[in-house]
Amino acid sequence: MGSESNEHLQQISAGSHFSGFNLVDLQPINLEMEPSATxxxxxxxxxxxxxxxxxxxxxxxxxxxxxxxxxxxxxxxxxxxxxxxxxxxxxxxxxxxxxxxxxxxxxxxxxxxxxxxxxxxxxxxxxxxxxxxxxxxxxxxxxxxxxxxxxxxxxxxxxxxxxxxxxxxxxxxxxxxxxxxxxxxxxxxxxxxxxxxxxxxxxxxxxxxxxxxxxxxxxxxxxxxxxxxxxxxxxxxxxxxxxxxxxxxxSLCKIYPNLYVLQSTFQIRGMHTLVRDASTRKHDFIFYADRLIRLVVEHGLGHLPFKEKQVITPIGSVYTGVEFCKRLCGISVIRSGESMENALRACCKGIKIGKILIHREGDNGQQLIYHNLPKDISDRHVFLLDPILGTGNSAVQAISLLISKGVQEAKIIFLNLISAPQGVHAVCKRFPRIKIVTSEIESGLNEEFRVFPGMGEFGDRYFGTDQD
Missing domain, CATH: 3.40.50.300 (P-loop containing nucleotide triphosphate hydrolases)
Structure with missing residues (x-):
């Protein structure tokens, strides 16, 4: 991305945090394993x-x-x-x-x-x-x-x-x-x-x-x-x-075979407890949020295609392993999605990162989408980064943009930390071939369309811009 475009996006997002959007409408084994219908x-x-x-x-x-x-x-x-x-x-x-x-x-x-x-x-x-x-x-x-x-x-x-x-x-x-x-x-x-x-x-x-x-x-x-x-x-x-x-x-995984939830462990449960606690200090919130994000990213990488590769070990023997998929990129939904970029870079050396900003204009529900994406994005597998999936409105907008740029739906993997059922329904029904990887499914949305029990305003807590 050019520095001028980066500055433009940062100026747009500097004063606001956009998360409370209106709710959208909601093989065979031959052993042949066929992707089941819905x-x-x-x-x-x-x-x-x-x-x-x-x-x-x-x-x-x-x-x-x-x-x-x-x-x-x-x-x-x-x-x-x-x-x-x-x-x-x-x-x-x-x-x-x-x-x-x-x-x-x-x-x-x-x-x-x-x-x-x-x-x-x-x-x-x-x-x-x-x-x-x-x-x-x-x-x-x-x-x-x-x-x-x-x-x-x-x-x-x-x-x-x-x-x-x-x-x-x-x-x-x-x-x-x-x-x-x-x-x-x-x-x-x-x-x-x-x-x-x-x-x-x-x-x-x-x-x-x-x-x-x-x-x-x-x-x-x-x-x-x-x-x-x-x-x-x-x-x-x-x-x-x-x-x-x-x-x-x-139960949502039984409805949508393209939804993947990390298997719950005491470690994951403990980290969720810390990041959800309103009294957790900023540096602790960042530390444990980063750990959870890294787990989600690692899990998401497991859904990429691999091919077999043989290498010679230092003692001269042959090891048959796999080679990583190379044509990847990450797209973060500004601004909360930017918190996930470091974990993706740590796992994928030199990966290209693009940006999408979805901005509500006025009170009529219209939205403007600003973006800066890799020019060859249509040839890549895409990790879409946004830690919170609430109503699914912004996710649908972002995915629609990626598809309009030539990205194949099956090549998009949406990574987030917590997902509300309403958002899962909205995304999976609209895009049945996209994969969603999350660390936990929430109870739902409250009357203000905020995820509960939730983590609060994730971007504010992560970047230290909350109004305490």
Whole structure:
């Protein structure tokens, strides 16, 4: 940046601190991990809901059992779509061999929706007890209590968009058709006592067409696709780790997979206690704020692309490591964002730093944006620096400016210390591919649109310009 532009920005920001803006409107594993679409809204304390779909005899039950076994430190409940078959009428019972149990109309989806809604909101539900010999529901029903994790398993659990809307993770068990047929023949002949001709006739008439027409098309909705079913222990382990991570995260991270909150430790909690204390002296506030900022910056660097690199060690051996992404820059939102520049420079030697100032003009809500950005910013990964994410208004303005300058949304990483839920919603809904890295999520905003419990006016406290 030129010295003249720097002086201009400093003059504009010298007398004011701009933070109280008006509130804006608010793979697959093939193991193929695909970025999921927006996760359904989920508030703190609600269960993590997993849908497991796939063809008949694909290994869905085995996958569910393995997940439940490995989530032994959480309360987990399994709900089977098979429990929600409609009772057959006398006429349907008389011609049961002609009834298509693999068609979506065979299920009482409305009752399934009601049960899932109640479980999501922490209510006890009665799951039907379906008798596959009489093809009718029998008493007593199965009573299911609220749990940390709910697994909904069935061939068509992805078919209805309303049912999918409850799910935080969708798994499709993808098993070869010949394997599924062999398993079905073994189960139906050995366990159910059917002759092989009846099994094959039912398979060709109902099972195979229903799989191709209704089940396979729902594979596109899956967040994770597991080949080979329960035999794929690598996939199961990765899924369980992901679930453990999600259960330990703030509920907003379950809604927005592009939001990252530092894992809370006593050290981080202690530093937050100090910087939030109104009686903390300026030099102590700066010291602990800098420590928190450094942690956020380090975490943000972990989201940059790396490539493999081999080096020769001083003893002549080969070490295979990674090489840092080189085309970076930092953009600080004046003036609080400037407090984060030193930590970024300490981690990224010689990094370019640009500036953005968002200035409210008058009382009509109009804003002027002043900026001085690297000329080649469109070719770089960008760290956007602002310690407080409140309403999200200034962040949306800054990100919009960066995108208008040619920066790819997926190459922007927004670093801040504390975030209000309203700001997270505003930014993530508008820019779903940007990454937000923060050290803590706040309770919300007060009637003056100030973050609470908050840190006060961060820039004033950091730069010593508070009006005490």
């Amino acid at each position: 996760f359904p809204e989920n508030t703190h304390g609600q269960p993590f809901i997993i849908g497991v779909a796939g063809g008949a005899a694909s290994g869905k039950t085995t996958v569910c059992d393995l997940i439940i076994k490995q989530l032994c430190d959480h309360r987990v409940v399994l709900v089977n779509q098979d429990s929600f078959y409609h009772d057959l009428s006398e006429e349907e019972l008389a011609h049961v061999s002609e009834y298509n149990f693999d068609h979506p109309d065979a299920f009482d989806t409305e009752q399934l929706l009601a049960c899932m809604k109640n479980l999501k909101h922490g209510k006890v539900v009665d799951i039907p007890n379906y008798d596959f010999k009489t093809h009718r529901r029998v008493l007593p029903a199965r009573k299911v209590n609220p749990s940390d994790v709910i697994i909904l398993e069935g061939i068509l659990v992805f078919h209805d968009t309303r049912v999918r809307g409850f799910m935080n993770m969708k798994i499709f068990v993808d098993t070869d058709a010949d394997v599924r047929l062999a398993r079905r023949i073994q189960c139906d002949t050995v366990v159910k006592g059917r002759d092989i001709k009846t099994v094959l006739d039912q398979y060709s008439k109902f099972v195979k067409p229903a799989f191709e027409d209704f089940i396979l098309p729902t594979k596109k909705y899956a967040d994770v696709i597991i080949p080979h079913g329960g035999d794929n222990h690598v996939a199961i382990d990765l899924i369980v780790r992901h679930i453990h991570t999600k259960l330990g995260q703030h």
